[in-house]
Amino acid sequence: MTDRYDIAILGGGPGGYVAALHAGARGAKVALVEKARVGGVCVTVGCIPSKALLDTSHAYWMGTHAAVSGVHLSGEVDLPKAMARKDQVVDQLVGGIEQLLKARKVDLLKAEGELVSPTEIRAGETSVQASATIVATGSAVALPPIQGIADAKPLDNVGALSLREIPKRLIVIGAGVIGMELGAFYSEIGSDVTVLEMLPAPLAGSDPDLVRLLVKALEGHGRFKVVVNAKVTAVERRKGGGVAVTAEVEGKVQTFEGDDVLLGAGRVPSLTGAEKAGLAMGKRGVQVDDRMRTSVSGVYAIGDCTAASFENRAMLAHVASTQGEVAVDTILGDDTTMDYGVVPTVVYTHPELASVGMSEAQAKERYGADVKASRFPFRASGRALALGESDGMVKLITVGKDQRIVGVHVMGPQASELIAEATLAVRLEATAYDIVATIHAHPTLAETLREAALVAIGRAVHVAR
Numbered sequence: 001m002t003d004r005y006d007i008a009i010l011g012g013g014p015g016g017y018v019a020a021l022h023a024g025a026r027g028a029k030v031a032l033v034e035k036a037r038v039g040g041v042c043v044t045v046g047c048i049p050s051k052a053l054l055d056t057s058h059a060y061w062m063g064t065h066a067a068v069s070g071v072h073l074s075g076e077v078d079l080p081k082a083m084a085r086k087d088q089v090v091d092q093l094v095g096g097i098e099q100l101l102k103a104r105k106v107d108l109l110k111a112e113g114e115l116v117s118p119t120e121i122r123a124g125e126t127s128v129q130a131s132a133t134i135v136a137t138g139s140a141v142a143l144p145p146i147q148g149i150a151d152a153k154p155l156d157n158v159g160a161l162s163l164r165e166i167p168k169r170l171i172v173i174g175a176g177v178i179g180m181e182l183g184a185f186y187s188e189i190g191s192d193v194t195v196l197e198m199l200p201a202p203l204a205g206s207d208p209d210l211v212r213l214l215v216k217a218l219e220g221h222g223r224f225k226v227v228v229n230a231k232v233t234a235v236e237r238r239k240g241g242g243v244a245v246t247a248e249v250e251g252k253v254q255t256f257e258g259d260d261v262l263l264g265a266g267r268v269p270s271l272t273g274a275e276k277a278g279l280a281m282g283k284r285g286v287q288v289d290d291r292m293r294t295s296v297s298g299v300y301a302i303g304d305c306t307a308a309s310f311e312n313r314a315m316l317a318h319v320a321s322t323q324g325e326v327a328v329d330t331i332l333g334d335d336t337t338m339d340y341g342v343v344p345t346v347v348y349t350h351p352e353l354a355s356v357g358m359s360e361a362q363a364k365e366r367y368g369a370d371v372k373a374s375r376f377p378f379r380a381s382g383r384a385l386a387l388g389e390s391d392g393m394v395k396l397i398t399v400g401k402d403q404r405i406v407g408v409h410v411m412g413p414q415a416s417e418l419i420a421e422a423t424l425a426v427r428l429e430a431t432a433y434d435i436v437a438t439i440h441a442h443p444t445l446a447e448t449l450r451e452a453a454l455v456a457i458g459r460a461v462h463v464a465r
């Protein structure tokens with residue numbers, strides 16, 4: 001038994017640890033229960049390590065494809081070394097979070113936890129009592145109904161982020177975010193990657209024009225291939241090594257041979273104890289309202305374990321963190337709600353794909369003929385040309401006479417960074433005129449948003465109208 005806390009949090013991922021830091025900063029007495037390392041999947045086996053590796057592969061790719069810029073390099077990627085550097089990045093971040101928790105006087109209990117009542121989390125042998133509890137237990141890899149999938153022990157986000165050798169041929173099941181990012185990483189460092197996707201296009205929910213451009217760019221690198229309408233039905237790891245992945249491709253059975261197989265076919269909520277504690281469940285996790293309240297008074301839930309919804313229901317670290325802040329503010333008496341209207345999403349391939357707000361189709365469904373899609377290609381950007389990364393475009397979706405920005409979609413270099421300005425624009429209901437009136441530094445990639453806004457208002461400068 002410990003002292004009574006104001007807030008006890010189960011799960012220390014980007015939902016739970018951010019909630020703990022926020023609550024600690026607001027002076028609450030907080031306990032955080034985490035069985036593994038703080039930071040959760042995102043910091044330890046997801047977003048951060050995959051980006052550390054993708055930065056390695058991008059540096060390698062750029063270095064070995066820069067002859068045109070007068071740089072003649074060859075060589076190969078030392079994967080164990082790249083993994084060691086990735087581990088170092090993770091260790092540094094985990095250490096930083098632990099220090100922050102200490103500084104905010106959050107008690108970190110490193111134990112397997114379970115919500116046993118609205119006011120109690122059992123952490124190993126310890127009973128943690130609190131006035132309010134937050135469930136932030138995250139998600140786990142989904143095992144789809146594919147024959148032999150469990151026995152084949154496919155790589156998942158954990159396995160793929162700790163390989164010691166580069167597989168010559170890698171088969172990826174699912175062209176979702178994980179399949180595309182990790183597939184792109186391995187193809188950039190030398191694997192021949194085949195991504196099998198059962199739907200007619202990869203990255204369901206993303207702007208179809210930009211997805212087409214992205215696939216073209218990735219396939220143009222030469223070692224990456226996406227096969228759509230390909231439903232994987234069986235996987236076998238062969239005794240002598242290698243894997244055989246069977247798929248129905250356009251209705252015909254086909255077998256793909258590889259050295260390894262990576263599973264990226266979705267994730268499912270982790271519900272440690274949530275059901276036992278009587279929390280109502282939605283289709284995809286704990287049911288919550290827009291203040292992250294569950295069906296049980298005093299119990300809140302955030303992040304991947306919840307059924308909280310926004311367009312396409314992606315499981316995203318930045319959504320979980322924001323939900324954590326909203327849950328804490330609600331517990332501490334503030335009138336705050338989650339707003340899922342403006343959530344940026346990013347796919348960290350090279351080039352990157354980033355989106356915020358409505359797609360062109362959604363906007364047309366809502367606003368009809370009042371919608372305009374304005375495009376600016378990166379090949380018309382001096383900065384993108386100088387970088388040697390001119391694939392892709394910015395697509396701006398505006399509505400009405402004043403060209404109010406309701407969506408922005410970027411496929412190109414550093415789209416993940418460019419989407420921040422766009423996110424603010426959509427949130428503040430800015431117009432294309434506002435973006436045009438904002439002086440952007442030259443030459444920058446950020447100018448491409450202003451150029452697209454110039455197209456929107458009929459004043460295109462660096463492209464034909």
Ligand code: NAI
Pocket residue numbers: 144146173174175176177178179181196197198199202203204230231232233263264265266267313314315316345346347348
């Ligand atoms: P996902 O749901 O994004 O994609 C899974 C894909 O697998 C779908 O396209 C689906 O049609 C396909 N699929 C399923 N069964 C299949 C089969 N038998 N044969 C062929 N294709 C099949 O899931 P993913 O990529 O595993 O990611 C899980 C979650 O993590 C998502 O919510 C994602 O948004 C999130 N995530 C976000 C990242 C980011 O924001 N950069 C990075 C990684 C993950």
